[in-house]
Amino acid sequence: MSALLTIEHMKTDIGQYKVLHDVSFSVPQEGVFVLLGRNGAGKTTTLRSIMGLWRPSPGSVRFREEDITGLHTADIARRGIAYVPEDMGIFGGLTVAENLVLATAGGTPEEGRLARIFELFPAIEKFWTKPARALSGGQKQMLAVARAIIEPRALILIDEPTKGLAPAIIDAMADAFAEVAKATPILLVEQNFHFASRLGTNVAVIEDGHVVHQGAMADFVADRALQERLLSLSA
Template sequence: MSVLSLRGLRTNIGQYAVLHDVSIEVPEGGVFVLLGRNGAGKTTTLRSIMGLWAPSPGSVFFRGRDISGMHTADIARLGLAFVPENMGIFGGLTVAENMVLATRNGQFDKGRLGYVQTLFPALKKFWDARAGSLSGGQKQMLAVARAIIEPRELILVDEPTKGLAPAIVDAMADAFAEIGQSTTILLVEQNFQFARRLGRDMAVIEDGRIVHAGSMADFAADAELQGQLLGLSA
C-alpha cells in the first residue's frame, strides 16, 4: 500500500517549468530516497507535496486522499511533517522553545519527548541553550526532532547530511533507521552512501522527470546505472 502517490505532478515557479509529469509511489514504512543532481527538482517535489508550491496539473494523494491544493497547515494536520534543507529553526529561541512550537497544544507527551531525546541525546544536554548557538549537526538534529515530537505518518526530509561531519552523519543514519521503523520517511539526499544505507526503495529525478525507480538494493548493485544517472563514477 502506498502512503503517498504523486501522479503527473507538474510545478511551475514563475515562468519556469520545474517538474514535468512526476509520478512516484511511496510505500508504507521505511525510507524512500529521492536521488538526483543539483537542480534536478528534488526540493521542488517536496515543497509541492507540502503545498508550499502549487502543482498544476497533477495530483498528490496521501493515503488515498487527494491533498492537491490544500493549505500547508492542513496538510501537516493530516500527519505529514517537512524538514527543509535550511532546517528552519528559530536561533533566538532555546531548544526547548523550538520543540514546544512543534507540539499541537504547547505541551509535551512525556513518553514521546523521552523517545526523541533518546534518539538525539545532545538536545537534552543543550535543552536550555539558544538554538543559534548549536553546531550544524545539532541544529539538524533539532530540526528532525521537531518533526517527530508529535507522531507522524510521513516525514519529508531535504538534504539532512549537507555540510555535516562524518561522525554526525553516522549518528543521523542511526536515528533515521530507528524512526523508519514506525514512520515512513521520504528522503532527498545527495550523499549516496547515506542514502543506500537507509533506503529500501528509491527514484531518480533528472530535469524535473523521474528517470528511474526501483529498489535501493538493485540500484546500489549497478555501478554503471549510478554513473549514468548520478555521475557517481566521476
C-alpha cells in the same frame, strides 16, 4: 499494500521557470523512500509541491487515498505529514525546549516521546535550555528532525539532512533515522549516496524534472552502470 503517498504526473512552474515536467512515484507505508538526482533536478521542488508550498498544475498528490492536491500547507500538515526543509527552519532566538514546544499540538511535549527524542538525539537534552543558534550544524539538524517527530506523524519529508555535516555526525544521524523509520516512514531527499543507500529501501531518481528511475534501493546499489548514468557516480 496500497501506497501511503502517490504522486502522479506532477508539473510545477516557479514563475517563468518550468521545474517539474512529469514526476510520478509512490511511497510505501514503511521504510525510507529516497529521492535522488543531480543539483537542480527538481528534488526540493517536489517536496515543496507535496507540502502545498508550491502548487503543481497539472498533477495530483494522494495521501492515504485522499487527494490533497491544492490544500493549504497547514491542512496537509494536520493530516500527519511533517516537513524538515533544507534550511531546517528552526528558531535561533528560542531555546531548544521552546522550539520543541512550538511543534507540540498541546503546548507540552508528551513525556514518552520526549524521552525517545533524548535517546535518539542526546544533544537535545544536553542543550535543552540553550538558544538554538548556539548549536552546531549537526545539532540544529537533529533539532529540526526532533521537532518533526515530537508529535505522532504518518510521514516525514526530509530535505538534504547531511549537507555540510562532518562524517561522524552523518553516521550518528543515519543510526537515528533508521530508528525513526521503524515507526514512521520517511521520504528523503539526499545528495550523499552512501548515506542514502545505507538507509533507503526504495529509490526514485529525478533528472530535469522527470522521474527516470524507480525501484528497490538494493537493486540500484548493485547496478553501478545505472548509478554512473543517472548520477555520474563512479565505482
